[in-house]
Amino acid sequence: MPDNSKSLMIQTTDLTKRFGRFTAVDKLNLSIEKGEIFGFLGANGAGKTTAIRMLCGLLKPTSGTAVVADCDITHQSEQLKTRIGYMSQRFALYEDLTVKENVLFYSGIYQVETSRALSVAEELLSEMGIDLGSKALTSSLPLGFKQRLALTCSLLHDPRLLFLDEPTSGVDPQARRAFWNVINRLAEKGKTVIVTTHFMDEAEYCHRVVIMQEGKAIALGEPAVLKNEHSVPNMQQLFLKLVS
Amino acid sequence: MQDIIQVRDIMHQYGDKTALEKISLQVSQGEIHGLIGPDSAGKTTLMRILCGLLNIQSGTVSVFDLDVSKKFKEIRSRLGYMPQRFSLYQDLSVEENLLFFARLFSVTVQERNQRLPELYAFSRLEQFKSRRAGALSGGMKQKLALSCALVHRPELLILDEPTYGVDPVSRQEFWQMLKSIQKGGTSILVSTPYMDEAELCDRVTLIYNGKVLASDTPTKIKANWNKVVFRVTSPEMKELEPELVKIIEIESCQRFGNELHLVLQADEAASIINQLETRFDEYMPMLEQIQPGMEDIYLSYMQAVQHKEPSHAG
Numbered sequence: 243m244p245d246n247s248k249s250l251m252i253q254t255t256d257l258t259k260r261f262g263r264f265t266a267v268d269k270l271n272l273s274i275e276k277g278e279i280f281g282f283l284g285a286n287g288a289g290k291t292t293a294i295r296m297l298c299g300l301l302k303p304t305s306g307t308a309v310v311a312d313c314d315i316t317h318q319s320e321q322l323k324t325r326i327g328y329m330s331q332r333f334a335l336y337e338d339l340t341v342k343e344n345v346l347f348y349s350g351i352y353q354v355e356t357s358r359a360l361s362v363a364e365e366l367l368s369e370m371g372i373d374l375g376s377k378a379l380t381s382s383l384p385l386g387f388k389q390r391l392a393l394t395c396s397l398l399h400d401p402r403l404l405f406l407d408e409p410t411s412g413v414d415p416q417a418r419r420a421f422w423n424v425i426n427r428l429a430e431k432g433k434t435v436i437v438t439t440h441f442m443d444e445a446e447y448c449h450r451v452v453i454m455q456e457g458k459a460i461a462l463g464e465p466a467v468l469k470n471e472h473s474v475p476n477m478q479q480l481f482l483k484l485v486s
Numbered sequence: 487m488q489d490i491i492q493v494r495d496i497m498h499q500y501g502d503k504t505a506l507e508k509i510s511l512q513v514s515q516g517e518i519h520g521l522i523g524p525d526s527a528g529k530t531t532l533m534r535i536l537c538g539l540l541n542i543q544s545g546t547v548s549v550f551d552l553d554v555s556k557k558f559k560e561i562r563s564r565l566g567y568m569p570q571r572f573s574l575y576q577d578l579s580v581e582e583n584l585l586f587f588a589r590l591f592s593v594t595v596q597e598r599n600q601r602l603p604e605l606y607a608f609s610r611l612e613q614f615k616s617r618r619a620g621a622l623s624g625g626m627k628q629k630l631a632l633s634c635a636l637v638h639r640p641e642l643l644i645l646d647e648p649t650y651g652v653d654p655v656s657r658q659e660f661w662q663m664l665k666s667i668q669k670g671g672t673s674i675l676v677s678t679p680y681m682d683e684a685e686l687c688d689r690v691t692l693i694y695n696g697k698v699l700a701s702d703t704p705t706k707i708k709a710n711w712n713k714v715v716f717r718v719t720s721p722e723m724k725e726l727e728p729e730l731v732k733i734i735e736i737e738s739c740q741r742f743g744n745e746l747h748l749v750l751q752a753d754e755a756a757s758i759i760n761q762l763e764t765r766f767d768e769y770m771p772m773l774e775q776i777q778p779g780m781e782d783i784y785l786s787y788m789q790a791v792q793h794k795e796p797s798h799a800g
Contacts, residue, residue, distance in 0.1 A: 285653040286624035331651070382503075385525045411651060412525035412679055414694070415785050419741055440653055441680075446743035465744065476743060478654060478682075485655045 251276045251434040256306035266292040268457035279429050281448035282438045289457040311402050327396035331408035333388050337381035352399035359398045366394045386417030406437040442478035488515045490673045496545035505531040507696040520687035521677040528696040529677040533646050537567045566635035570646040576620030591638035605633045625656030645676040681781035699787035714755045715778045718746040722769040
């Protein structure tokens with residue numbers, strides 16, 4: 243890990259969250275660099291969602307600290323929220339609005355000037371083959387298009403850091419690949435991307451991953467290095483070996 | 487083998503949107519049959535029709551040799567259905583949910599007292615029996631929903647994406663449970679968006695945009711597909727991939743984790759591979775023929791369907 247702390251997008255120190263007697267996240271230490279695609283893996287209930295909610299400033303840690311996009315997550319959570327984008331697996335879009343209306347709605351939420359939001363959206367959507375002027379309601383779009391529209395809405399305010407929570411659940415295998423091409427381009431442009439997924443072949447596309455179990459990081463590193471260390475051919479085998 | 491489900495030429499429309507386009511398939515007695523496809527392929531619509539929850543618009547459907555449009559009540563008492571969304575009462579405990587479903591299906595008290603310990607042993611949920619269903623983890627919720635669908639000892643189980651959003655370890659455990667249900671004599675129709683689960687089924691139906699792409703045993707689907715797959719790895723993957731994508735003789739070049747899969751016509755494969763090895767020598771590619779996976783085949787059939795029809799406009 244290079245010691246140039248200015249290029250770090252996320253740094254956590256013993257980040258911990260307890261709910262009553264239950265420890266959801268247990269002394270998590272992570273350093274994630276600008277431009278990284280970083281994957282959070284783990285069984286259901288391993289602490290991924292709790293960790294990510296803290297990193298987004300939605301949940302205060304019980305102990306430990308984290309600095310995300312130069313904001314302290316405990317004391318600067320409001321400022322933090324203006325610097326991050328978040329896309330959930332449920333694609334929080336309004337189904338009975340058109341594509342353009344969804345874009346305008348989110349530009350309002352993120353307080354982005356209309357003309358700027360539309361030009362950002364136009365660029366991102368045309369690249370994906372979606373017409374911003376279409377009269378069609380969002381509900382009638384194929385799932386892969388909805389997914390890209392949801393991604394676009396989360397990028398309108400030009401966040402430095404993007405959180406994707408199971409972004410490809412349910413979309414067809416071709417759309418899943420096209421989506422990862424977009425993610426790669428975003429990372430090349432300097433965005434940091436944090437992604438959770440249950441598709442282990444997608445874990446291979448991440449620059450680095452953390453595997454969580456019972457709130458702890460049980461493995462952290464580049465997929466190729468981790469596979470090598472544990473002598474397994476792919477991430478699926480690695481996951482089964484470490485988590486079973 | 488006898489068919490427990492027979493679907494012939496089913497069409498279904500929601501308004502002007504076609505969900506199912508002349509679908510036909512059979513599920514044999516005692517098999518695990520996988521319905522494989524992404525969201526909006528038509529899986530849920532088909533399952534709801536089989537359970538008598540949606541009217542048949544055209545075509546015929548029989549379950550246990552009974553006509554679904556006439557005998558759905560009798561059919562429903564003999565099948566277990568696990569819908570896609572968590573179907574349980576979140577504010578009831580694990581045990582209360584099981585008792586509720588037992589009463590719903592008129593299971594006698596005697597029968598129920600015998601059945602519950604069996605289901606607990608099988609799902610390993612006994613230690614959580616007084617926990618509220620809403621407080622279970624994702625994998626445990628799915629096990630409870632499955633147990634509730636099994637409480638009346640159905641002859642046929644219909645499971646709508648039971649492993650959706652479930653981590654790989656819990657998915658593996660869930661499939662072990664399905665195998666043991668099958669051994670007890672129950673037939674299973676299960677839908678999934680995870681292509682790797684196709685290999686765990688006796689037979690599968692690949693479905694896309696309301697159409698059946700293929701329906702057979704995984705082995706026969708692979709045998710009948712007249713193409714071959716080569717795996718490509720290279721230290722210079724980033725440079726190599728865009729080059730390969732441009733070559734028209736390569737039917738498709740898809741990323742699979744940290745490797746690329748090339749799909750080629752079987753009779754042209756040898757010469758194309760030879761050319762590639764020479765042409766891209768500088769990238770030191772490793773090219774190796776592999777057994778096609780279900781995802782290779784699904785993508786290939788799916789692209790063939792897309793070429794035949796105009797793509798959806800946004």
